[in-house]
Amino acid sequence: MELQSRYDDIKKQGLGLVAVSYDPVETIKKFADSRGIAFPIVSDPGSTIIKQYGLLNETIDPKTRFYGVPHPGTFMLDSKGVVTARYFEDAYQERSTVNSILVRQASGMQGAPGAIRSDTMHLTVLTSISDTDVAPGKRISITFDVTPKKLMHVYAPGKHDYQVIGVKLDPQPWLRLQPAKYPPSEIYHFKELDEKVETYGKPFRIVQDITILATPDAQKLLAASPTVKISGRLEYQACDDKVCYAPTR
Template identity: 50%
Template sequence: MRVAGLELAVITYDPVEIQQVYVDRQELEFPMLSDVGSAVIKSYGLLNESVETASRVYGIPHPGTFILDSNGRVLERFFERGYQPRNTVSSIAVKLGNPLRGTGVDGIRLTTDHLEAVAYPTDRIVAPGNRFSVVLDVTPKFGMHVYAPGSHSYQVIALRINPKEGLVTHPIIYPESEIYHFEPLDERVEVYQQPFRMVQDITIPTVPEIRQRAVDGGSLIIDGVFEYQACDDVICYNPVVLPVSWTLTLRSIID
């Protein structure tokens, strides 16, 4: 992370003594900051006061991750609906355009007549509740374009993950597209002609079966298809569907 210019810190309202017990038990290598009284937590609007004051979860900060600059200014924020589903650091780094060292080095390489692509997960080791990403770095070949989401009926380039075992797939994050003008029909459509990156977020379920498999050191297979339709200035080629699959190692939830 430091090579990518990032540091990780966790802030809670617990006193240092309680934090230290947790750090020692989990053998954590990142700092935990004690915010007794929740002054900092309140200043960022994170204090959860939406439940009764007698509730055991009253005052626990809303689950989220802030990206700060060296002056403490918020650059980005990533929030979840619950306390167990969390974005992984590698997934956040990819979305910020600054992948951590080693991300994608063992990606699946896909080559067709129309494009080249590298597909890879941001994390090879995941826990129940982790929200990680599958990334597609796509380079259309010279003279080719593929279709971005937009106001047209062409097949949009996509990654479709098999939602087995309760996997939750989130909307694909597409980059900004460009407008291609097909002069014979005076048609303008949203396309990609230059190298681009697509990001598909996936959340690992916290169901008992997956949790037990994680305790046992098991694995989880993520599979699906990469599909697109490519055209050049003259021909629109048949749609292409390519299978993709990754085997991820499961680890237990830190609690």
């Protein structure tokens, strides 16, 4: 079980871990003991907690034994019990990996172990992937830690016609891309044109989430090879305080 195998890593990040189940205490204890689970699993009779957090799957017929099964996902709560982030998938077969969630939580980190460095005249990029061993249905994250060079800035999403820095991954029949996640930008005032646009001039991180599909066709393709390749490019346009350079990839 991935959560148990990564429990120590989760605690090292200063986080706790609690699972919630509608099963009775006896069933949970038997399950936890048989799998060596050390983190707390809360019994939620009547799905009180599940309903409070809006997790009850109301699309299941109440007359069936499957009624009460919650939507699968992960909530991040602060010390007061306030939800600060949530990670949910559209299908029960899909789950974000622990590493992927930790990457998205640690948005201020620059560079991960094993990151690949790329340098251009405009910026430095450290590219890393949250997981290298994955199974169908897992959502993983590719991170791009970007550091613009001195006096340089690149363009963030916004109301302008410049080339926004972005990830362009090559399509594959066994993966699905989620929209890339960008941090808040800053406004750059180009005095010569009296122009104000959204930019990044300081180190920042782009996170591109990818789901390895669990469809029959995708699993057939994945089973044909022990490894797969995710390829693509980073596109951007950089400017300094005097010159705007041609779009780059």
